[in-house]
Amino acid sequence: MEQGGARDAVPAASVRPAEQALSAGRACVPEQARGEHTHGEPTGSAVPCVAAGTGQVRRHSVRGQILDALRDALVGGELVPGEIYSARALGDRFGVSATPVREAMQQLAVEGAVEVVLNRGFRVAERSARELSELAEVRALIEVPVMLRLARAVPAHRWTELRPLADASVAAAAIGDRARYAEADRAFHAAVLALSGNRRLVEVADDLHRRAQWPLVSAPALRRADLLADASEHAALLDALVARDLPVVQSLVREHFTGAAG
Template identity: 75%
Template sequence: MEQGNAHEGARPAYALGAFPRTPADGRMAECRVPEQARGERAGAEWAGAGQAGGRPAEGEQAARGEHTHGEPLAPRAVQRHSVRGQILDALRAALVDGELVPGQVYSAPALGSRFGVSATPVREAMQRLAVEGAVEVVPNRGFRVSERGPRELAELAEVRALIEVPVMLSLARTVPAHRWSGLRPLAEATVTAAAVGDRAAYAESDRAFHRAVLALSGNKQLVSVADELHQRSQWPLVSGPATRRADLLADASEHTALLDALVAQDLAVVQALVREHFAGADG
């Protein structure tokens, strides 16, 4: 597997502030994987393409079956040890942000050139996302981003509520107050991400908070299943508007309110908050 030179424990690619945007057009500034992590460059043929930055014209991309839809996907920084892991994290963040457009097809070589890596780690990451249901394989073309409609998201929220509400009510009766206080920084991290409107950072911190709460049950299988459902529910609506910062802040505030109710062992408030949280777009 191709290796990067980032030190162990570096922030994941989707971490808050990891992707600086150029002031001119608001798109993310280009960032490359360290040279020794690049391996075989699938984008080598781009060097003599005669376009600015060495990129070929859209017609040339289309001839090779590469993605040519609108503006090119903004490159994302990759910083973790495993190149495939870096790309997977960056692609998941792009799904949450809506940069990977539902219904559109993207090729591994075209995405790889924008990350500064070969097509191989991109293809492997996309295969993983296909297993998770985020994309589907389009033979000889690439991967189509799955479309998530309101009904499917509502069904996911309903299943999550069936799993998490009774578990949280049980935990509210048994977990001492000091254990809940230890989760306060995780709740505050969601507020920090929401305050700057960073959907990718909010999505990760939101999942981290829910994982930590459910982990107090001691049931690893429950945590795994709930986290998978949570991740699927974070993908954007088909043709839907991006979540507003005010909506993210409202969802984030429910985390701190939930902790207060858990500390107080107020079961009625816990149940109401969790159900309301799942009814939101990003809970």
Template identity: 70%
Template sequence: MRAAGRVPEQPERSEVRQADAAARGEHTHDGPDGGGGALDAPDDAISGISAVPGPSRHLGVPPPRKPMQRASVRGQVLDALRAALVGGELAPGEVYSAPALGERFGVSATPVREAMQQLALEGAVEVVPNRGFRVTRRGARELGELAEVRALIEVPVMLRLARTVPAEAWARLRPLAEATVAAAACADLARYAEADRAFHGALLGLSGNQQLVQVADDLHRRSQWPLVTGPVAGRRADLVADAAEHMALLDALVARDLPVVQSLVREHFTGGDG
């Protein structure tokens, strides 16, 4: 039995500190003077900056619960604007405002402005302060210069690939060439532009040089502003001839007929839109 009036024995101060530290998740030790210190406390706690629990302590913000969609909207608007440019819905020399185009596409003006800035970098439009964006007029000289640069890049690569790539690899690209034929047959300019670039990109992709593919694709896209103009019948004839060159080139590559490959590749750049 405990003696009446006896005060319960108190724990040592160091034990109290250890118990308090344990409740806070810290570890203590007793120094030579009997005092306790936090060994594992983080640097920011030691310096007086309170630690923030959870992922935000290391990353600044917690990971988002859902992926953001703004880039997706901008990308869709950019594709729609490119199709409108290729199809002639946005005419060279005309000025278009972001709010008006946003209303047309059912989005706010912000993703339209962002997409138009990208098109400005590609040379398809130019900024008109306080008004909007003017569709660039491309003359024959500029289009000829683009064709010349593309030829300087693509012709040597195609001739090298013609000597080294096996026939079965070329044969696998036939559906892409056929897609250009189908688009040309119905004079669908936007569809043809995409199919044309996909075919050329796949050809150059066999080189394994992705930087080459990206540079060539940028030049190819620039050469498509503005596109074929005039009556629909004339546009269709030009596209059909261009697509036929794709099929003939692919046949020559499968057969490894180097003189024909060289002739077709050079003619494709100097005499057509492809």
């Protein structure tokens, strides 16, 4: 850690899920991105990337890849609330220059996940239990009425089509992968709300959902059992929606918002 407090020497274990996301999952960092970033390149521009094992060149946004990786690291608790991280140190960890990291961090600052600390880097926001409770209340005000309306109107087979998304969240929970579960959880809720046909609703709800997934200050790590309990509520919700059991739908949605992982 540098004298100013920014984490320039990032521990080997830190942001490891993010590093894995870049190398094996959602993103691949192209060779052209390793090393110095061209400052004349447009912000978030795409660069060629050879998908591992395919030989096929695809175009990806380095900034977008880093943003996804940092979001995973936030959800997984690898970026610690209250700590300051420099773009240079994170860039070294990801094998890119500081520029795309800084651009991604600026987006996270807009979302409220981090705060800009002049000449030092970015401090991970410290959230309280009260903030989490407020987010749950707002989400319930938005989503409960929508889900009740959908329960009355959407045919049973449309809910059945969402079973694979519910299963994906269970699979992520079963291996205790907090970042993957968070992504599967948001994908499930987004798919449910998308049946309303209101894209703005889906966007607003997803932003609130993402904020609710950031870890609390000094919160204990979620156990696999906690994630599995949360994931099981997705299947229960689908069952209630198929049956058009409105009281159960309302109860499950409210409980899910206030749960440990949802």
